Amino acid sequence: MQDEQGLVRQAQQGDKDAFAELYEAYFDKIYRYVVLKISNKAEAEDMTQQVFLKAYQSIGSFKWKGAPFSAWLFRIAHNQMVDFVRKQSKRPTVQLEESMVASDDNPLRTVERRFDIERLRLATQQLTAAQQEVISLRFAGGLAIAEVARTMGKSEGAIKALQHSAVAALRKVLLTGEEIEEE
Amino acid sequence: MRKLKKNKKFDNILDECFERILVNDETIEQCLERYPEYAAELEPLLLTATATNKAVDIAPSPEFKARARYQLRVEMASLDTKKRRFFLTRQPRWAVAVVTALVVLLLGSGTVLAANSESTLPGNPLYPIKMATENVRLALTSSDSAKAELYATLVDRRTSEIGWLMDKGKTELVEWTVNRLKNHLANIYNLSPASQSTIGSEITAGEPSVKPAVAVQDVAGTVKAEERVRLQVLWGRYIVNHPDEIRAMLEEAPPSVKQDLTRAIVTSVNSYIATCQEVIRASNQSQNGANSNGSNGATNGSNQQSDASDEQPNDSNQQPGNSNHQSDNSGLAPDSLDPQSSILKQPLEVQGMRLGQSRGVPYSLLNIP
Numbered sequence: 001m002q003d004e005q006g007l008v009r010q011a012q013q014g015d016k017d018a019f020a021e022l023y024e025a026y027f028d029k030i031y032r033y034v035v036l037k038i039s040n041k042a043e044a045e046d047m048t049q050q051v052f053l054k055a056y057q058s059i060g061s062f063k064w065k066g067a068p069f070s071a072w073l074f075r076i077a078h079n080q081m082v083d084f085v086r087k088q089s090k091r092p093t094v095q096l097e098e099s100m101v102a103s104d105d106n107p108l109r110t111v112e113r114r115f116d117i118e119r120l121r122l123a124t125q126q127l128t129a130a131q132q133e134v135i136s137l138r139f140a141g142g143l144a145i146a147e148v149a150r151t152m153g154k155s156e157g158a159i160k161a162l163q164h165s166a167v168a169a170l171r172k173v174l175l176t177g178e179e180i181e182e183e
Numbered sequence: 184m185r186k187l188k189k190n191k192k193f194d195n196i197l198d199e200c201f202e203r204i205l206v207n208d209e210t211i212e213q214c215l216e217r218y219p220e221y222a223a224e225l226e227p228l229l230l231t232a233t234a235t236n237k238a239v240d241i242a243p244s245p246e247f248k249a250r251a252r253y254q255l256r257v258e259m260a261s262l263d264t265k266k267r268r269f270f271l272t273r274q275p276r277w278a279v280a281v282v283t284a285l286v287v288l289l290l291g292s293g294t295v296l297a298a299n300s301e302s303t304l305p306g307n308p309l310y311p312i313k314m315a316t317e318n319v320r321l322a323l324t325s326s327d328s329a330k331a332e333l334y335a336t337l338v339d340r341r342t343s344e345i346g347w348l349m350d351k352g353k354t355e356l357v358e359w360t361v362n363r364l365k366n367h368l369a370n371i372y373n374l375s376p377a378s379q380s381t382i383g384s385e386i387t388a389g390e391p392s393v394k395p396a397v398a399v400q401d402v403a404g405t406v407k408a409e410e411r412v413r414l415q416v417l418w419g420r421y422i423v424n425h426p427d428e429i430r431a432m433l434e435e436a437p438p439s440v441k442q443d444l445t446r447a448i449v450t451s452v453n454s455y456i457a458t459c460q461e462v463i464r465a466s467n468q469s470q471n472g473a474n475s476n477g478s479n480g481a482t483n484g485s486n487q488q489s490d491a492s493d494e495q496p497n498d499s500n501q502q503p504g505n506s507n508h509q510s511d512n513s514g515l516a517p518d519s520l521d522p523q524s525s526i527l528k529q530p531l532e533v534q535g536m537r538l539g540q541s542r543g544v545p546y547s548l549l550n551i552p
Contacts, residue, residue: 032241049255052255117238160197161191167235171227
């Protein structure tokens with residue numbers, strides 16, 4: 001792919017081909033990011049399209065101020081998602097209780113065996129909003145720590161700490177789920 | 184304080200391991216060996232991260248991707264149309280007055296806006312008004328490349344209308360829309376620089392009149408280099424994208440419209456290739472003319488025409504879709520209706536240039552103008 005900065009500049013000048021390249025580069029990542037948050041396939045697809053339409057409409061306003069294009073794009077996705085969630089009825093959340101977290105002799109085998117996107121989605125919903133965002137951006141969006149930091153407006157150190165706590169919390173939730181299922 | 188530092192160090196190690204495993208395909212064991220003192224703490228987190236990464240490793244379906252690309256292309260064209268509409272309001276007063284008078288006298292502004300909407304489709308009572316509005320916009324567009332781009336937008340509209348008609352089972356209107364699409368293609372071809380030198384504007388009888396392209400004159404002197412490049416890019420893109428879209432429709436089309444769609448593909452491919460060839464040739468002639476610095480009269484318009492005569496089709500063969508024009512240079516099949524024809528399937532190449540590709544990304548995959 002051509003230099004991303006050059007492509008963005010061209011896209012800002014109305015070059016649809018340049019935007020098309022950016023679109024191709026990020027489409028799957030944005031889709032994964034969205035799918036991790038929206039279970040309904042049609043809604044997830046619609047949301048993915050909306051993100052790029054919004055990006056095309058507002059790419060003229062994007063400015064290189066140290067933040068990469070990816071951070072800008074994922075911020076659009078995040079904002080779209082916030083709007084979407086606001087419109088949806090809130091799902092009841094279940095507090096994670098330490099007492100429910102059981103040890104497992106071989107957690108990997110159990111977790112990997114039953115782990116899929118739906119299970120991951122439900123598990124991440126038990127995390128804090130910031131932890132969810134780190135998991136979504138880092139693993140689904142495939143962003144580097146620096147990009148996640150730019151997207152979330154935090155320092156890299158803070159994001160690394162958040163990533164640590166998010167993965168640890170996710171693990172607890174997953175193991176809890178295993179425990180409940182086995183009962 | 185010490186604990187804070189230790190946590191920070193661990194966060195860094197954990198992130199490094201994520202990078203090594205998720206990006207560089209290292210194994211968990213390799214990471215654990217690298218940091219044996221943290222192995223017990225690292226392992227469960229790395230296992231969870233690996234499992235998470237596998238769970239989200241899902242790709243959108245090809246159908247969705249194709250649909251999304253198409254939708255984006257339509258939306259981008261629509262946005263551009265709106266921008267151009269805004270630009271039209273900045274035209275000289277006389278142009279605004281003419282348009283306003285037309286609108287007020289004939290139709291009423293609200294009706295026109297409604298008619299010009301993307302949702303006004305063939306069969307709708309407002310559709311003829313939409314056609315009239317398109318003609319007004321064409322008449323107010325002065326530069327050839329801008330006009331060609333507008334035609335390209337109209338090609339998109341017709342293509343999506345054909346898709347809509349097929350979805351709704353209104354096959355009786357498909358043929359009419361395909362014919363209109365073909366006329367847009369014909370007009371794009373007629374606007375190509377070299378075709379102007381011999382054929383002017385050629386429009387099928389019964390179709391809306393469009394201002395002819397500029398009169399016969401020296402192409403190299405008339406068409407600016409940057410405009411040629413824009414035209415080249417435009418044609419190169421459409422030559423692959425547009426037929427691809429109709430090809431996709433062809434697969435699901437009822438038998439009654441397959442022939443019309445097949446004809447549209449052949450016309451489309453032939454038209455775009457012809458146009459692209461002309462643009463490239465005009466560009467080459469321009470360069471040759473500049474190199475010779477006029478010493479042999481190569482830049483003279485009349486000489487250009489005669490130089491081009493070997494490649495230019497006869498007047499009778501000018502209609503896009505005419506195979507005689509194509510066969511020498513592109514090796515394309517004639518305007519056959521055989522759905523198995525290579526023209527319906529093969530990637531296209533003109534004068535060594537793989538059309539529809541730029542920056543290494545095939546437009547057939549992008550489907551975005």
